[in-house]
Amino acid sequence: MGSVWHRCVVIVLFGLAFNSALAQEPKSDLDKAPKPIEQKSQKQTRERQTGEKKSADAVTTPDATRQPLRREDQSEAEASIAAYVNNFFTTTRLGPEDVLTVDVFDQPNYSRTGITVPPNGRINYPVIGQVMVAGRTIEEIEKEITDRLSEYIREPKVTVQLVSVHSMKYMVVGDVATPGIYEMTRRMTVNEALAKAGDVNRYGDMKNINVLRMQPNGQTTPIPINIHEVRRGKAQDVYLVPGDTVVVPGNKFKTIDKVMSVATLGYWMRVIVR
Secondary structure, eight states, X not given: OHHHHHHHHHHHHHHHHHHHHHHHSOOOHHHHSHHHHHHHHHHHHHHHHHXXXXXXXXXXXXXXXXXXXXXXXXXXXXXHHHHHHTTHHHHOOOOTTOEEEEEETTOGGGOEEEEEOOTTSEXXXXXXXXXXXXXXXXXXXXXXXXXXXXXXXXXXXXXXXXXXXXXXXXXXXESBSSOEEEEOSSOOBHHHHHHHTTOBOTTBOTTSEEEEEEOTTSOEEEEEEOHHHHHTTSSXXXXXXXXXXXEEXXXXXXXXXXXXXXXXXXXXXXXXXX
């Protein structure tokens, strides 16, 4: 009896020891690897998706915001260019010696190139006869030719282009290198006109230049301009209008030179008389 009891106790203790050993034995790599890897992979995926979404938002939102700004920048650039050009060829009124081209879409027989405006201001056009172009704008000429051609062509599409300008002139007089009459082929400033005339010479007064402009009532109005300050960036230049006259007066050195010339001439006259 005692030996049986002893064997039972030994078996129970051996079982407890075996279970304790199993409980303390570390788990294999297969048991503990999947869950952490899976959690890490899912975390990285979520972070990647979140990052891509933030990146997409960061790119899309500023673009949508910057789009109106781009349009605004373009409009400002166009406005600055338009302010400089000032639709020169659009508002120009044609005159003798100007050259223009008339194109009628899909009607080559009614189109003409290199038409020079004669002194009387009238051009001869096929079918419709003479057209007065002197003193008129491009739009006015287009409208008249379109209206008159509509009697012979169904819905004519007429385009008139000013190829070159020779009728619009300005004059530079006074103390410049090469005074004279010049053609205004584009919108020009007084500073550009002086440069084309060889600039102010050593006797010219750059601070008291005047632009004489003819008014509709026939009177001439002087427009003073200080080119010295314009070139220093402290004054605004003046745009010329066809028919303007730029007058460059003499400075004090010119007056002194004249006085000295007269004095020298008087001296030599006295010497000759003696």
